[in-house]
Amino acid sequence: MSLTTGAPSVDLAQVFPELIPYARTTVRLHPRRGEPGMRDSHIGGPLLWPAGEAWPECTDQKSHGGAADPYPMVPIAQLTAADVPEAGFPAGTDLLQILWCPEWHDRPHPEGWGQACRVFWRRAADVTDVLTDQPDPEEHWDYEWDMIPRACVLQPERVVEYPWEEELPEDLRDRVAAWPAERDLYDDGSAIPGYKVGGSMNWSVSDMPRSLTCLACEAPLALLLQLDTYEWALGAWGPDGEPHRFWPLEERHLEREDPEFDLARQPVGMTVGRAGHGGLFVCSADPAHPPRYFTQ
Numbered sequence: 006m007s008l009t010t011g012a013p014s015v016d017l018a019q020v021f022p023e024l025i026p027y028a029r030t031t032v033r034l035h036p037r038r039g040e041p042g043m044r045d046s047h048i049g050g051p052l053l054w055p056a057g058e059a060w061p062e063c064t065d066q067k068s069h070g071g072a073a074d075p076y077p078m079v080p081i082a083q084l085t086a087a088d089v090p091e092a093g094f095p096a097g098t099d100l101l102q103i104l105w106c107p108e109w110h111d112r113p114h115p116e117g118w119g120q121a122c123r124v125f126w127r128r129a130a131d132v133t134d135v136l137t138d139q140p141d142p143e144e145h146w147d148y149e150w151d152m153i154p155r156a157c158v159l160q161p162e163r164v165v166e167y168p169w170e171e172e173l174p175e176d177l178r179d180r181v182a183a184w185p186a187e188r189d190l191y192d193d194g195s196a197i198p199g200y201k202v203g204g205s206m207n208w209s210v211s212d213m214p215r216s217l218t219c220l221a222c223e224a225p226l227a228l229l230l231q232l233d234t235y236e237w238a239l240g241a242w243g244p245d246g247e248p249h250r251f252w253p254l255e256e257r258h259l260e261r262e263d264p265e266f267d268l269a270r271q272p273v274g275m276t277v278g279r280a281g282h283g284g285l286f287v288c289s290a291d292p293a294h295p296p297r298y299f300t301q
């Protein structure tokens with residue numbers, strides 16, 4: 006099944022032609038519960054991990070309540086270049102793996118704030134001997150604990166997106182803010198919610214960090230993966246009370262009372278930030294530089 010985002014309520018490029026150069030494509034991943042294989046793209050689920058390579062561990066004792074043993078990191082996402090070429094794979098790689106330590110890591114944390122993340126870029130063909138016995142997060146954390154993702158398969162969809170308002174030049178931002186239409190209509194095409202690769206993040210809860218730059222080389226950071234508690238917001242949307250744009254067309258028959266509705270809207274089962282979202286950012290000059298993660 007493929008999932009489709011609804012049409013925007015307004016064509017922002019028509020209202021503000023100056024926005025056209027800022028349009029970009031984000032890839033909504035549309036995770037849904039499933040049983041992805043080791044070689045597939047997925048959220049949660051098993052990684053194509055080399056048997057001869059140590060599983061990543063987090064040794065940040067002070068964020069682990071003083072526990073002496075390191076914590077095995079938890080697979081968050083695996084993406085292949087075939088499914089999501091937009092992830093910005095360095096030359097010679099075609100497999101991206103993201104893991105995190107689910108504990109909250111105290112601020113000020115050099116990598117951002119929230120969970121501690123690791124990013125690995127590989128060539129799938131190099132992984133000939135696969136680690137089949139992978140750490141089970143349940144041995145360390147109860148699945149009820151909500152920073153462990155449930156395994157999901159993906160159905161990537163490309164959607165045009167405009168930047169978060171603070172990323173626009175000041176004069177354009179002021180004109181967008183002064184738009185007599187309902188304020189929400191800009192959000193309708195900007196900083197798209199849900200799990201996605203690339204594009205822009207909504208910074209409405211905490212201000213955008215003043216320097217969204219790489220700590221190793223100061224190049225600008227790019228959003229690699231947005232993690233979100235919800236795939237779309239509840240409630241009516243737009244001037245005519247339409248269903249929310251980001252509720253996929255194929256799932257609009259679901260009733261709020263259906264368990265399937267919650268599974269579609271909260272497929273990964275994690276409460277990111279304070280029931281908000283988070284963004285894992287990588288260096289735009291060299292994706293091998295340490296990533297930074299921020300939650301909202």
Ligand SMILES: [Zn+2]
Nearest residue numbers: 063065106108
């Ligand atoms: Zn940790």
Ligand SMILES: [Zn+2]
Nearest residue numbers: 219222288294
């Ligand atoms: Zn860098």
